Ligand SMILES: [Zn+2]
C-alpha cells in the first residue's frame with residue numbers, strides 16, 4: 001500500500017494574479033536516486049512573485065510545471081532503490097538547481113552558469129509532494145524549524161553574492177534595501193566582521209534593520225542616502241555595497257556610495273529592463289568594481305544550512321508571515337504589496 005495519495009493539493013499559476021488551489025497528480029519517483037518528499041514549507045521568492053505579477057502563460061506544458069516555488073523543505077516519504085543516505089522521516093531541504101557537474105562552468109565551481117541544467121528534475125514547491133535527486137537533498141540540522149530551513153536557498157544566493165565583495169574585518173558595508181534579502185546580507189556582513197549601514201526608505205524596515213543588528217540606518221523623507229553614507233564613512237564612501245533592490249535609482253545610489261576601491265554588487269534583477277547613467281571615471285580613477293551575482297553553487301547551499309543550523313545567521317526574525325497552502329495567493333499578495341519581510345507557506 002502506498003503511503004502517499006495519488007493526488008495532492010497544489011497552488012497552480014494560470015495567469016496574472018490567478019493562482020488556483022487544485023488537485024494535481026502526486027509526483028512519482030522516476031529515477032533510482034530520487035527521493036519523494038512530503039513538503040512542509042516553501043518560501044515565497046521575488047522570482048515567484050514576478051511570474052505571478054507579469055505571469056507567463058505556458059500553454060501546452062504539463063499542469064505541474066505551473067506550480068511555482070523553489071524554496072521548499074520537507075520530510076522524506078520514499079527513497080529510491082539507489083538512495084543510501086536518506087530514510088523515511090528524514091527532515092530535508094532541497095536544492096532545486098540540478099547541474100551537470102562536468103561542463104566548463106561546473107568545473108570552475110560556477111555551477112549557477114551550468115550549460116546543461118536539468119530543469120525538470122525538481123518541480124515547484126507550493127504543493128504537498130515533491131521529488132528530487134538524493135544528491136540535491138540535504139539534511140536539516142536538529143532544532144531548525146521547516147519555516148527557517150525554507151530560508152536556506154535565499155541565504156545561499158546571498159552567500160554567492162557576498163563572495164564577490166571580499167568583505168573584511170572592519171569594512172564599511174552598505175546594504176541598499178532592507179527586505180528579507182537585504183537583511184540576510186546585513187547579517188552575513190556582520191558575521192564577517194563588517195560595520196553595516198542599511199539604506200532603506202521605509203521607516204518600518206529601517207527600524208527592523210536596526211533591531212536586527214545594523215550599525216547605522218539611513219534614508220527616509222528628505223534624506224540623501226548617498227550623502228548620509230559619505231558622512232558616516234568620514235567622506236570616503238563604503239568598501240562594499242550590496243544593492244538588494246531592482247530599482248535604477250537604488251542601483252545608481254549604491255554605485256555612488258562606494259569609495260575608492262569599493263566593490264558594488266547589483267544583487268537584484270531589474271524589471272522592466274532599464275538603463276542607468278554611469279560616470280566612467282568612478283571605474284577608472286576610483287577603481288570601483290561593479291559586479292552582480294545571482295543564484296548559488298552547491299557548496300553555498302550546504303554552508304547556508306550550516307549557518308542557520310548554528311545560529312550564525314538567525315532566520316526566524318526574518319519571517320514576518322506564514323500562510324497555509326490554501327492561502328498561497330494571499331502569501332504572494334503580501335510580498336507584492338511589500339507588507340512583510342520573508343513570507344513562507346506552511347504545508
Ligand atoms: Zn529564491
Ligand SMILES: [Zn+2]
Pocket residue numbers: 099100101102103104105106111113114115116117
Ligand atoms: Zn554544468
